Amino acid sequence: MTSTIAQPLPGQTAKGIAFLVAGIAVFSIQDLILKLLSGAYPLHQAMLLRSLTAIPFLLILVHWEGGLRSLFTPGTRAMIWRGVVMFLAYTCYYLALAALPMATTVALYFSAPLFITILSVFFLAEKVGPRRWIALMAGFAGVLIMVRPGSALFDWAALLPVLAGLTYAISMIAARRLGSTETASALAFWGNGVFLLGALILSAIFGPGAWEGDAHPSLAFLLRGWVMPSGYDLMLMMACGVIAAVGLTLLTQAYRVAEASVVTPFEYTGLIWSVIYGWVFWQDWPNGSDWAGIAIIVGAGLYILWRESLKK
Template sequence: MPAPKQTLTGILCLSAGIAVFSVQDLILKLISGDYPLHQAMLLRSVTAFPMLLLIVRWMDGSLTGLVSPTWPLMLMRGLLNFSAYTAYYLALAALPMATTVALYFTAPLLIVVMSVVFLRETVSPVRWLAVLAGFGGVLLMVRPGGTLFDWAAVLPVFCGAAYAGSMILARVMGTRDSAAAMAFWGNVAFLACAAVLALIWGRGTAAEGVHPSLAFLIRPWVWPAFADFALMSLCGVIAAVGLTLLTHAYRIAQSSVVAPFEFTFAFWGILWGWLFWGDLPDALGWLGIAVIIGAGIYVLRAEPAPDTSA
């Protein structure tokens, strides 16, 4: 079992990674009406490579860890992540940011379930209560079956399942491979998949009059304005740092412990949605947010205090 100090480090890395990635979500939401997703993903992946090489060199001391016998498994994990984020960003083009974030929050619940089934982790009643309470808060925010429902709401739920699988793999592979190496191979998968999508749809498919999520997928390649090019390139830096932080969190700490802190994404989704689009939850939505935050605080206080004598 990880030491309390490792657990706290994992929680802090996860929370920081979530905050970093929320900026990428904001950028892709802003450009989703003008550019195709594959263009943003391709530019992001190309920009991320030099940053990831620097991170690997800094964290691992050399680049030799990239040539690992487990690289196919790291690549497979990257494909899972690509599936997860593609589904999430397609949903982001059609749904309010807060709603998309809320639906994605099936991921922490699935991570805890998978940690029990595949990793044989012991989950205390406190952790189950925190995750279930957080999921209940999500249901309060979204109220599935009501007027808020859109078929695109299925996409972030799929994202949650794929993301959960990728983070369970990070825990399994953590004893052999570094977080930086896993993030590097994940970016290789992103680049390859984005290039395939660009080859399929980049030359131009009519995207007018279709659902916003589908339009974001099939819209033709557009030469970006400098400001938009800079934003898409910035996503590469964000992805390199964010993926490394998230992977490191699940690599060093128990999945069932850090998973409830995925719910901190709710804060960023609400903040960006309010600042840029004026989207605010209603009374039940705020109650759901309070439940989510309370669940995270509860599990943090219930964990053993870190050993600061080391």
């Protein structure tokens, strides 16, 4: 996202940080809602209602930033393909939320900066020095600590946020390539369009309920048939569309008015909200090894972001 925004404005650092922290707080509410709904409704139902609700808000953003003509450019096909990758990323992320504590899901998802650094070497010909390679290895060691492969505590759902981090990283590499020609709102609009199409396809396959019955929370969230929602739950699903539009606006403004290298580390404030929500709603509290993994992943990510800023 950061590479799709106009050049930052001078003297606006504090405002940019405030916008980003607010945007992350808003998006954290969406994570909370989807985890609350995951035990009774299918993911594709929530995604469909979210995508439909977001359309008018995204059209306003498109009109404000570049007009409808910004949706139809030589890069439209690439924006749509990027939307497909984003759909895979967030589908994996949301399915992980159904089975894992929020803090664990968010922390493992923050492996994305590690993947972005690796992919930038192969696809953007960027140079990574030995210090950042050491930070990368440390970060992935933190991932292994939290995933616990081979142990009795291993849950395959822990691989989902890591896969989400990888696919999100691919989408960000694509955004760097598209950022010089396409607007952030156009990328968001086509991303939402892919979400809508993907939700329709999943609803056609799983909506009738012929595949439901799996006991694993992640698979149940994917395979469950459509359920008639209560008025309150319907409003929660639709609120996700509003949250997505408002959150996007705040994050867009953050990267518009301040340097990306300054505001990006504040995305890790999402971990604070995930720990708070996990404790308040599910009495989930990370154990010692989880805290160690979280600290290593966040530390490695922040170090890589800091080293990246030194190149500018």
